[in-house]
Amino acid sequence: MSDTTKKAFTGADAASWAMKQINPDVVAAYPMTPQTAIVQNFARYVADGLVDTEYVTAESEHSVMSATIGAVAAGGRAMTATSSAGLALMAEMVGVASGLRLPMVMAVANRALSAPINIHGDHSDVYLVKDLGWIQVFSEDPQEVYENMIMAVRISEHPDIQLPVEVNQDGFITSHAVERVDVLEDATVQEFVGQKKLDKYLLDLEHPVTIGPLELQDYYFETQKQRNDAMFKAMEVIPQIEAEFSKITGKIYGWLEEYRMDDAEVAIVVMSSTAGTAKGVVDAMREQGKKVGLIKPRYIRPFPADALVASLKKVKRAAVMDRAISFGAEGGALFNELSSAMYQRDGQTHMQSILFGLGGRDITPADIEGIFQGLLDGDEQLIKYVGVRE
Amino acid sequence: MSPLKTAREIPIGGMIVEPGNSLNYHTGSWASKQPRLDIAKCTGCAFCMNYCPDDCIKSGQVDGQFRATGIKYEYCKGCGVCVAVCKFDALKME
The missing domain is CATH 3.40.50.920 (Rossmann fold)
Incomplete structure (x- = not known):
């Protein structure tokens, strides 16, 4: 088991701390209660020079997901976070991210969908997108948020999966309640997540590719079957990655x-x-x-x-x-x-x-x-x- | 046309890994009507060539003069813009 430090963290703190330690190339975000605390923390890490991340303040969640898709397609490691109406607004691009098989991690502080407008926690936002091809993992408390965020990077980027992962936590109930969280050393997290290694991406000028072209009656169905196959491949791979992370944390995860x-x-x-x-x-x-x-x-x-x-x-x-x-x-x-x-x-x-x-x-x-x-x-x-x- | 590949054979996410492979995609089959060229009426103004969204108008020298010389029917979707812009009645939809 690796060394840990005790922190008094909300679920939002836990998500943003994991993002800091992962140190992605790009984070694009738009504030949406109760996710705001996550991206606000992360913006501070960027401003303080604690991460190397390019932080994109987009004008909507549709643009947030588009920018994240662009960053991953280009070859980077990108992350974002949202809630409720933000997730609903980005829904079109949420399906594009998984359809293009672009690995990324999105923290979601689950919140009720409108109407009537309500900022508090329920699962109507994640249920809206659960059939769009993202791996969906749920966290009971800030500690689980932290660990799920770190494992999600490896799950998402596994060459046999290449699907985005949504790490869910209950809005306010988890995202804004302080609990003790044992955090790993930066180096331990860095070593676990490693370098992103995908064999095809846009900025590989030696091997040019097109991402996101048209597919009609002849190939669209095959591409959707691949996406579903990747989900079932994840059934084999997720336990392996969890077992590897268990060696670091000493905890047991599982379905x-x-x-x-x-x-x-x-x-x-x-x-x-x-x-x-x-x-x-x-x-x-x-x-x-x-x-x-x-x-x-x-x-x-x-x-x-x-x-x-x-x-x-x-x-x-x-x-x-x-x-x-x-x-x-x-x-x-x-x-x-x-x-x-x-x-x-x-x-x-x-x-x-x-x-x-x-x-x-x-x-x-x-x-x-x-x-x-x-x-x-x-x-x-x-x-x-x-x-x-x- | 080559036989269609299976889900196991194609790159993931619809990615295209062979640059320029749209040449293999014969969109001419989409057309219900396509233009016919009467080279004798063509003055070589090149309106059709510049307007064609799929670069389907072939050009070359005819008796020492620049002219439209034919249509790439395997890519012409039959939009008819060439016919609409031709001032000399050299193109007709059929």
């Missing part, structure tokens, strides 16, 4: 984190900061002899169906919590993908969809205890809102 699942009868599946709240509830209910457990998915793209179903099959009943509504769908997006994966693998676990926490609405330990108790009592309701005044 999901199981918390007290060994003899659990019921479980909650929930991502990001709510998993932290739920762990406390699991401990309290275990004290009362109730066999409850938690599954925290870390990735939803690629979707680790085998790992999640294997974990879910340990319990009789499970509630899958989505912090966004897929309007008109039968339950939340994560619930639906998990239900489908469960059915395909002949799983018998009874599944319930929980919709919660929109627009930063508090999700309390009592709320989570209520969900667990419902599972233990055999609650048959398929879709349940938690925390809303119905």
Whole structure:
């Protein structure tokens, strides 16, 4: 294990500190609450000469992603960050980045989409872009943000993957709450991320290439299949990169984190900061002899169906919590993908969809205890809102 | 035309790694109509050559005079701009 220094960091601090240590060639950004703290910190590192990065202050997120795409296509290592409306505005270019197979890392402080306008945390922004070909990793706390950011560079740039990675954290709840974060030495991070080595890029004048040409009925479909194949290749590569990083941090990562699942009868599946709240509830209910457990998915793209179903099959009943509504769908997006994966693998676990926490609405330990108790009592309701005044 | 390649065979992300390979892309198949040249009426004004967005008008010497000499039909998409700018009725869409 490598030496670490203790820092009092918000999730935003953790993301920008990782960016400082990665020292990318280009960062393009536009401030968007609650991501602003990330790019503001990074702008200070640039102004203070602590990084070698070319910092591009673009006039919109569409331009931010365009500039980032340009920088990566040219051969550089580029990063950015955004939230909510910013992610929505850049959505066209988000798909271009992955479609052109340009590795980059984007920190996203997840925030509700308008309307009504709301600056607080939910997952409606990331769900909007989850099918655009980016690897999507979720962070429970600032420590996980920091580590995910560093691993994301290697995952993104792996020659068999070459896909952009979005590192998600809950807006305000994680991005603005201070916790202890153990940070690595700059040199350790630099050594882990290494030099970017792609064999084809625009500024390689000896081997000229065209990036982003037209493809019609004859080739577009093949290129999309390649992009999907890369996602599934990432299923093989991500565990290897995580194992390598584990040697530095001494931690175990993986597609999901199981918390007290060994003899659990019921479980909650929930991502990001709510998993932290739920762990406390699991401990309290275990004290009362109730066999409850938690599954925290870390990735939803690629979707680790085998790992999640294997974990879910340990319990009789499970509630899958989505912090966004897929309007008109039968339950939340994560619930639906998990239900489908469960059915395909002949799983018998009874599944319930929980919709919660929109627009930063508090999700309390009592709320989570209520969900667990419902599972233990055999609650048959398929879709349940938690925390809303119905 | 060469046989279409598979997803495993092509560069990722639609990248073109052979410069100038648009020469292999015969966009003439897009056309529903294409221009016909009557060299006898051509005065060599070169309007058609300068206006053609795909550089499809061939030129050369005819009896010692500069003239349009033909159309590259494999690339002509049939936009008709050459016909529209020709002042001498030397080009017609067919």
